[in-house]
Amino acid sequence: MTSFEPPPGRRDPDVRSPQQANPSWLGQVQPQHYRPAPGPGHAPLQLPPGNRPDGFTRAQPVLPPAATAPRARASAGVAALVLGGGLLAFVSLFLVLPYLLENTGPGGFVVGFVASLLPLGSVLLAVRYIDRWEPEPKRLLLFAFAWGALVSVAVTMLIQPVFSLAAGPASGLDYRTFAVTVQAPVVEEFAKSLGLLLLLVFARKQFDGPVDGVVFAFTIAGGFAFTENILYFGRAIAGSSTPGTDLAVVFFLRGVMSPFAHAIFTGSTGLILGLAARRWHFGLTLVAFPVGLVPAMLLHSGWNSMGQDFFAQYLLVQVPIFLLAVLVVVLLRVAERRLTRQRLQEYAAAGWFTGPEVTMLATPAGRRSARRWARSIGRAQQMKAFLHAATRLAFIRQRILSGRDVPAHQLDEQQQLAEIRALRDAVLR
Structure with missing residues (x-):
């Protein structure tokens, strides 16, 4: 492209030299x-x-x-992503919804759905705060939420039995310990992060930095946690002789103490993918996908591994991790x-x-x-x-x-x- 010098008198004395190209x-x-x-x-x-x-x-x-020349409304890649994501979400609904109803019952499902809106709201407010400077297209945020709430849950349900058969015996762990500390972190983070990878491949112009990665990751994770909370909250109603008390306990643990747990897990993957995307090298972004899964899986496993000393570990480990995540978000906004x-x-x-x-x-x-x-x-x-x-x-x-x-x-x-x-x-x- 031909470069022109500004006309005489157009250069403003308050403007710094363009050679200061690396402000952050x-x-x-x-x-x-x-x-x-x-x-x-x-x-x-x-x-x-x-x-x-x-x-x-x-x-x-x-x-x-x-x-x-007029700007195209959406690239072919973004259109294909949104259409394909919508179809996958629709198909996934026929797998996820019967599973939820089977485990919660109609009454538990309704209560769980309503109760799950509160922690979801806190995550979406965080997404709105992070995304205010350069808002992502609403259609891509909708894709991210649908992927998290339906598609990633369906992928998890399909992969978990295969992963358990393949890796369970080799782990040497009893089934419950393996399912909680290995299977759930590996399968769930892989399923959620597949949505991030698709966004990075098909919506490259919108996903080109760490802030975008965190926004999309939080949205996917918020959707996944929403569906998971329906299951946990609804099951507390359906399978308890004291449903009110049990629901209050589960809601306090998941809706009050840890509404951002999944967001922080998957957010680490989104951050790493976004940093790689900033370099605009396709091979590097593909390598960043498995690398980004590692901290998400470790954080998820660490959370699930907390046992009898749960509150001590929560205060000494999880709260500092949450504060670190807040600091990272603030630094990203300042740099942006x-x-x-x-x-x-x-x-x-x-x-x-x-x-x-x-x-x-x-x-x-x-x-x-x-x-x-x-x-x-x-x-x-x-x-x-x-x-x-x-x-x-x-x-x-x-x-x-x-x-x-x-x-x-x-x-x-x-x-x-x-x-x-x-x-x-x-x-x-």
Whole structure:
């Protein structure tokens, strides 16, 4: 792609040098892959006067007409993934639902279903928090949840007997110990993480970093835990002479003390797959799959191995693991914001944005200010779309700077710049 120098007077003095290409560990760029952001067209877009955020105080460039091809709604790979996932979930329902009803009874199933919504809600709120900066497509999150709640459960049910026959005798463990500490962690984490691998293969543009990996992993794990909780809660009702007491105990252990257990297990796999995806090397991502399963299986086995000293191990081991997971999520969000700001600054250096506009688009305070202003003029949805489009642009540039599939990503870049121009017009019209 031809690179243009910005017209005289367009480079903002507040914008740092684009050579500061590595703002955080999240988006390291090799010097040989770095290239300046493309320059804009020559005609400026004059913005109307009014009480606007600081980022909207100067003229903005217009994208050349040749680069305004419409963005496809979904790639063939994503469409196939969503369709195939929906079919698998539908088929899995005929295996999973009878199993749940057989073990819980109709009354236990209903109670278990309702009770399971509470821990599920906490996991989905965490997903929403992590995913706020660069939201994943809803269709992919729906695929992830359906995979976790139905397909991974069905895969687990089909694989467990085979795995037990093949590995049980060789383990030297009694059946219960083997089932709890070996079989469940290995089979369940493999089944859940298959969904992550499919997302990585078929939705590569949406799954290109550790934050995406954690978001998809938490969603899959939340779905799996939801179905598993229906079984445990419902069974506490169906097979007890004191159903209220037993349900309260099981709910406290699973819904209060450990709603994020499965999310943390599978989240470690998602984190490793996301780190590999950031390198944009297909072979590396495939190798990362078995590597990422190891910590998930170990964490799962460690959780299931807690016995009579459960509460001591919970406080001394599981709580620190949970706090470490929270710290990792916070660090990922900080790194994501820094990466967004640096990449948008590079577009600002080429003349696409002003310095104040980058601050508006790439900082939490700037976004809050922009949303407040947009709500005051009745254009909150347009502003939300504009902010998200700018974030996508930053991550498209990161993919360009990875050095792989550069022409395809540059086309995405031009389409995204056209979308940003249209969204800015929608906000300011």
